[in-house]
Amino acid sequence: MHVLNWWTGSASFKNLSISILIALILSGCSSRATPLPKEYSQMLPWGALDLDVNNKDSQFTLRRSLGDVLKQRMLELSPNSTNADFNILALSGGGAGGAYGAGVLNGWKDNGTLPDFDVVTAISTGSIMASFAFLGGEKIAKLDTIFNNLASEDLYTSSWLNIFSDATLSDPTPLKMALKKGINEEFLIKIAAEHKKGRRLYVGTTNLDTGQLVVWDMGAIAASDHPDKVQRYRDIIYASCAVPVIFPPHFFEIPINGEKYSQMHVDGGVYSNVFMVGMFINWVNELQIQQDVSAKVETNLYIIANKKYRERHEYEPVPLRIRPILNSFINVEMDLLFDRSVSRIYHSAKQKGVNFHMATIPQNSNDIKSMLEFVPSEMREVYKLGYGKAIKGYDWQTEILWNEYDLKVGKPLNE
Numbered sequence: 001m002h003v004l005n006w007w008t009g010s011a012s013f014k015n016l017s018i019s020i021l022i023a024l025i026l027s028g029c030s031s032r033a034t035p036l037p038k039e040y041s042q043m044l045p046w047g048a049l050d051l052d053v054n055n056k057d058s059q060f061t062l063r064r065s066l067g068d069v070l071k072q073r074m075l076e077l078s079p080n081s082t083n084a085d086f087n088i089l090a091l092s093g094g095g096a097g098g099a100y101g102a103g104v105l106n107g108w109k110d111n112g113t114l115p116d117f118d119v120v121t122a123i124s125t126g127s128i129m130a131s132f133a134f135l136g137g138e139k140i141a142k143l144d145t146i147f148n149n150l151a152s153e154d155l156y157t158s159s160w161l162n163i164f165s166d167a168t169l170s171d172p173t174p175l176k177m178a179l180k181k182g183i184n185e186e187f188l189i190k191i192a193a194e195h196k197k198g199r200r201l202y203v204g205t206t207n208l209d210t211g212q213l214v215v216w217d218m219g220a221i222a223a224s225d226h227p228d229k230v231q232r233y234r235d236i237i238y239a240s241c242a243v244p245v246i247f248p249p250h251f252f253e254i255p256i257n258g259e260k261y262s263q264m265h266v267d268g269g270v271y272s273n274v275f276m277v278g279m280f281i282n283w284v285n286e287l288q289i290q291q292d293v294s295a296k297v298e299t300n301l302y303i304i305a306n307k308k309y310r311e312r313h314e315y316e317p318v319p320l321r322i323r324p325i326l327n328s329f330i331n332v333e334m335d336l337l338f339d340r341s342v343s344r345i346y347h348s349a350k351q352k353g354v355n356f357h358m359a360t361i362p363q364n365s366n367d368i369k370s371m372l373e374f375v376p377s378e379m380r381e382v383y384k385l386g387y388g389k390a391i392k393g394y395d396w397q398t399e400i401l402w403n404e405y406d407l408k409v410g411k412p413l414n415e
Contacts, residue, residue: 033251033262041210045252045263047221047232048214049202051277053286059224063286065217066119066278069198071287073118077296086299089117089133090276090345091126092338093269094306095243095371098125099150099379100361100386101304102143105133107390109140115300121202121215121275123268125306127240131183131218134201135190148383152374154178156247169322172238172247179234188222188230195219204268204275205239208249213271239265245326246372273338274303280348299354302396303342307371309360309397311335327372334371346400357396359389 036043044050047060055061070086077084091101108114114136122130128146132139155178156170191201201218216236221229239250244266251262268275279299283289311331318328342358349356361368367381389395 032264033253034260035209036254036256036261036263040254040256040261043254043256044214045254046226047216047218047224047229047236049217049277051215053278053281060217060220062278065220066200067283067287069118069200070283071289072198074289074297083296083298085115086119086297087115087117088119088276088279088299088301089121090274090301090303091120091122091130091133092274092303092305092307093124093126093267093334094273094361095125096150096368096374096379097306097361097371097382098129099147099306099368099383101126101306101359102129102147103383103386103388104304104359104390104394105129105140106144107387107392108394109137110387111391111393113393114140117199117302119200119202119276119279121204121277122240123204123272123274124241124243126274126304127203127237127268130201130203131187131191134194134199134219144383148380149376150374150379151376155374169326170246172242175241175247176234176238179237183230183234183237185230188233191219191233192223195223202277203236203240204272205236205250205265206268206270208244208264208266208270210263211271213268213275214265215275215277240268242266243330243372244270269334269337271337272341273307273334274305274341274345276301276345279354280352299352301345301349301354301356303345303356303358305338305342305358305360307334307338307361308363308365309342309358310339311363323372327370331371343400356398358398359386359394359396361385 044060049065050058050061052061053063053067056063058064073084073086094101105114116136117133120130120134129143132142153174155175156172157174158170195201199219203216203218205214205216206212207214218233218236221233221236226232235250235252239252241247242249242265247266249264249266252265254261254263279301318324346356348354361382362385365382365385367378367385369375369378
């Protein structure tokens with residue numbers, strides 16, 4: 001309404017309005033915080049994992065975070081002990097489709113077979129549910145409340161004027177306020193307690209300056225003595241959900257020689273819609289563990305996808321407007337990214353003897369009209385769908401076949 005009022009006044013006001021609009025466009029937008037110099041471009045903010053298994057010097061290294069836990073777990077098993085399960089949960093992106101994963105987790109819990117996961121990884125909307133899945137037990141019931149009542153206005157407000165200041169179509173203040181309310185010192189104490197037991201929680205963001213996935217050790221952050229650890233925890237979850245152009249990016253500060261620089265981080269799903277870090281490295285060799293001892297551990301990987309797998313799109317002409325075009329673009333790209341990510345994980349799992357399980361939104365479900373629009377009535381339906389499948393004992397997909405793209409071969413997945 002305010003935009004239309006620009007064109008109902010005097011000619012001089014119209015000209016002034018046009019001049020202001022042109023000035024805003026030509027000015028680009030407000031400048032970002034100073035990026036890292038090129039020679040320091042690979043530096044990581046505190047809390048982000050150095051994925052080099054040979055790095056032993058930092059608190060936040062893959063070897064220290066995951067390797068030492070695996071080594072201790074394996075060494076606890078005597079040659080005569082029975083097999084021990086090592087359970088991994090990977091939560092994908094998917095926007096409003098997160099209601100499906102929330103339903104699966106709650107149905108799985110109520111079924112009585114939900115394991116205590118040794119490792120939880122998450123991207124985008126998965127990062128919102130990851131902490132509750134990591135804590136387990138009745139904490140998972142919180143996802144029922146969140147995803148059955150979540151609406152777009154609880155996450156963002158739309159304002160086209162933001163495009164001139166923050167390069168975004170939306171204001172994410174509601175989401176940031178929700179994270180501030182839900183994540184506090186008491187919450188981090190619970191995460192830290194599980195981390196100290198040897199369990200791990202990882203969240204992924206995308207560093208747009210380098211085009212790389214950045215993995216954050218959330219439990220180590222919670223267990224640290226950094227004075228800003230609570231805010232760092234919130235910022236990571238926000239950044240993991242920050243779909244470019246829809247939400248503003250988050251800038252993580254990195255000090256160098258007394259100067260402050262920044263990295264631009266956005267939705268982890270830009271790089272990979274689901275991830276598993278470090279589980280397919282040959283830890284037996286890296287940590288010099290005896291093969292007969294390591295063989296006692298049986299690894300189970302569960303992927304909960306908050307989307308359809310290899311989605312078959314119905315013909316639907318896209319309106320010539322920014323948000324519908326962007327939504328269609330994101331859906332196509334997310335589908336391709338998820339397929340690439342899952343294929344890589346699946347084949348690595350098969351090579352390493354990891355038991356693969358995947359849950360996805362069924363192809364015949366049309367409850368979620370847009371991943372970017374959070375409509376409570378739609379999300380309740382897809383939540384009930386996930387819950388109903390899990391409460392009966394989820395029929396996990398355990399294989400990926402190359403001919404699944406061929407519509408003439410077999411019936412659609414999960415129907």
